[in-house]
Amino acid sequence: MSRKLLIGIDGGGTHSTAVAAYPDGRIAALTKSGGLNFHNSGVKTVRLRLESMVKTLSTQCGCEVDEICVGMSALDSPADEDTRSLFTTGTLRQNQLDLQSDAYIALMGFTLGEPGLIVICGTGSMLLMLDKEGRQHVAGGWGYLLGDPGSGYTLAREGLLAVINAVEGIGPDTPLLADALLFFGADTPRGLIDRIYAPEATTAWLADFAKHVLARAHEGNAVAQKILLRNMQRLAQSAAQLIKKAPEVGKVGLYGGIFAHSDTATEFFVKELHRLAPKADICTLNYPPELGALIHLFQKRKMLTNEVLTLMKSTYEEYLHERN
Template sequence: MLSNDEKKWFIGIDGGGTKTKAAICDERGQVQTIATGDSSNPLSRPWAEVEATLKQLVTTVCQEARIRDEEVSGLFIGLGGADRPFVREKIDAAFAEAWQERLFFDNDVIPALYSGTWGQPGIVLISGTGSIACALTSEGVRHRVGGWGYLLGDEGSGFDLGKKAAAAVLRAHDGRGEPTVLTELFLAHYHVSSPEELIAFIYGDDNPRMQLARASELVEQAARQKDRLANGLIREAAAALCELAHTCLKKTQEALPVVLAGGVLAQDTLVRQRVLAEASFPVVIPEVSPVIGALVAAMTRAGHRVDESVAEQLRESGTALEKR
């Protein structure tokens, strides 16, 4: 067995709006540990807090792997907005001096994409709190469709589903819309006795966007109870997501696989089932989480080849740690 001095180590970070994950592995793909921290979205959280979260996670995984950061061959940080100049400048200022050529960073869609393609070209279709389709072609060209935020886009996202469901409940209460099981589910979820009381919970929440995104689970429940309106919302969401992927594919002019990611598509939801049924493109359901995709990015950008044996080791060891 190789000693730490003979091994190459890689750290991958998958930054998210609700939590951040970091993992460390050796050159064989053996994942040593996975750590979780607070949100690290620099577009919605002060940079000082984001920087502290990222540095703490790097320290944590190095300590748990019993190595020094000097022994790490590549650190990849996937963050929302990392393709924007002001975010890149912040990351450089925080990490470039210490990590120099060992530092790599990119938008957080890359870990999600690589969790399904293992570093190869493809399209990632994300439906979580928001929604977006992003492509990385065989020539390294990038395309994006959607991702314009909850005011101007996010079609087919958890927020979009939750918002439309809440609106349907209020329309039914007014007498403008059809009765729906969603009413009972919303009242029970928020512990209120009338739809009118929902307003205080939704508008008064510190993060109403996240509050409504969580409510998308109620649409799933209602649809499984054969509620006509909820099933209509599921169909609309799936159609919107397929449109994102189709449009992105047209831009690439390549037959690329589409990787499904984000909370709405990562699980066996009715939305995912509908997308799979309607998709006319090859779909990949990742076997690993995006933080493993971040490790793939760290390895490939540091010049280390991720062959099938490395991928299998990442898959097995990473999955075992995630289940703990």
């Protein structure tokens, strides 16, 4: 058996995780690096980070590298040749690099290549469905300026709009006002403006205010619940609309910080999706996205067996356990 490595990489906006596997599925090594979003970090930085991680893994294992699958947050479909060639001007070869969206490798981590739909809801939100012909269908992911229902950013923004309505006397009072003053460090409601538009204010920081909207919804506050319900219904509508295009899709995976941290968000989403698509089988992810990237490579090579999966999962868990 060849000992050439397969590498799976979860390339996020701020950090990335790369794992190498032997052809039997056993995890050989793991390394981490900065973000791989080339819109934010630039193509050259991303290429050098990629090359460096691949080299590290290859050196650690004392093996050559066969193929690398990267799930990139800057993509929403498999990369075309032009995009691939941007990252293969250095040491990697065109036929070594398989660039996918971060949503796709997360999806592979729970459907193992079978048809399915993943609903990702973190700082932003996005849906990706794989149909039985292997075609990808995307919805959402329009970014913070244009919506992304259910995302941390949108929940935070709508929480602040409720605060503004309360301040201006055209909406009900809400405990989110006190939360916002404290969170953003403002003395008065209008003082929020300077904080939110300050040069150092980031989208991620603003989105983090969503935790107060989630907490108030969990407490039963009507204003916060209304915001969360409206958003989860909108996200479930998008999911149901995708499923209409591929009725064979049963599995729906929920992923990302909003679902992970809010049972209320999950409950609102599930209730609406079951109303619109009663057959949807809502699951959690079994394999993290970096393993999803590996699963994609194993499946592509028709090497994905239960033995491979079992070995991959158990050795990865051992690996993480030893590290902690």
